[in-house]
Amino acid sequence: xxxxxxxxxxxxxxxxxxxxxxxxxxxxxxxxxxxxxxxxxxxxxxxxxxxxxxxxxxxxxxxxxxxxxxxxxxxxxxxxxxxxxxxxxxxxxxxxxxxxxxxxxxxxxxxxxxxxxxxxxxxxxxxxxxxxxxxxxxxxxxxxxxxxxxxxxxxxxxxxxxxxxxxxxxxxxxxxxxxxxxxxxxxxxxxxxxxxxxxxxxxxxxxxxxxx
Numbered sequence: 001x002x003x004x005x006x007x008x009x010x011x012x013x014x015x016x017x018x019x020x021x022x023x024x025x026x027x028x029x030x031x032x033x034x035x036x037x038x039x040x041x042x043x044x045x046x047x048x049x050x051x052x053x054x055x056x057x058x059x060x061x062x063x064x065x066x067x068x069x070x071x072x073x074x075x076x077x078x079x080x081x082x083x084x085x086x087x088x089x090x091x092x093x094x095x096x097x098x099x100x101x102x103x104x105x106x107x108x109x110x111x112x113x114x115x116x117x118x119x120x121x122x123x124x125x126x127x128x129x130x131x132x133x134x135x136x137x138x139x140x141x142x143x144x145x146x147x148x149x150x151x152x153x154x155x156x157x158x159x160x161x162x163x164x165x166x167x168x169x170x171x172x173x174x175x176x177x178x179x180x181x182x183x184x185x186x187x188x189x190x191x192x193x194x195x196x197x198x199x200x201x202x203x204x205x206x207x208x209x210x211x212x
Contacts, residue, residue, distance in 0.1 A: 002045040002058065009043045013053040023051050155181075155188055160197065160208055169205030 006024075010017045024041065049055045162178050163170060170178070172186040179185070189206050192198040198206045 003042045004045070004048075005042055009048060013048055013055055015053065023053075155183075155185070156192060156197065159185060159189060159192065163198065163206060163208045167207060169201050169207040171204050172206070175206075 004012060006017055006020055010020045013020075020043075024043070045055050045058075158179055159175055162175055172184070172189050175189065176183075176185050189198055190200075193200050193206070196209055199209045200206055
């Protein structure tokens with residue numbers, strides 16, 4: 001005859017030990033004293049069945065036990081709850097970092113304002129300004145090349161043309177005669193000397209400046 005302790009009997013019939021003790025106190029099922037202090041009573045399979053508990057039949061010798069449900073092992077992805085908690089932790093960390101950055105920027109702005117107040121200069125924004133690009137380097141040939149002379153028009157162009165035809169130089173009166181104009185060109189030619197277009201030689205003669 002199969003006998004079970006109260007704990008084993010409760011597991012066998014799928015109930016709690018409390019309900020099994022209640023049935024014992026009411027007289028069903030009949031129990032027999034056991035040996036251990038915490039399991040002082042035992043109950044038989046027949047007594048459990050007579051008390052109305054669903055008692056499974058004992059397995060025949062040599063019959064393999066049916067495999068129980070496989071215990072799910074840990075997965076790489078994790079459970080949805082774990083992922084949700086992980087996302088919440090990330091969001092909390094990002095919020096904390098953003099708040100710390102704002103506080104650091106506010107402290108920097110206050111320090112800049114204090115520095116500006118002490119030095120009497122306007123405070124610069126905390127954002128670093130982009131460095132200006134250096135001017136392009138001028139090639140040595142371009143740097144040594146003289147500036148191009150200004151373009152001439154009107155009477156000055158006529159005077160330069162006449163003087164280029166007479167490299168020995170001409171006086172203002174001779175230039176006026178060759179140009180066949182009534183207006184005196186003396187003041188114009190003096191202005192051209194100051195502009196670097198003409199060069200005045202001795203005896204009141206003018207020539208085109210070197211480089212023209």
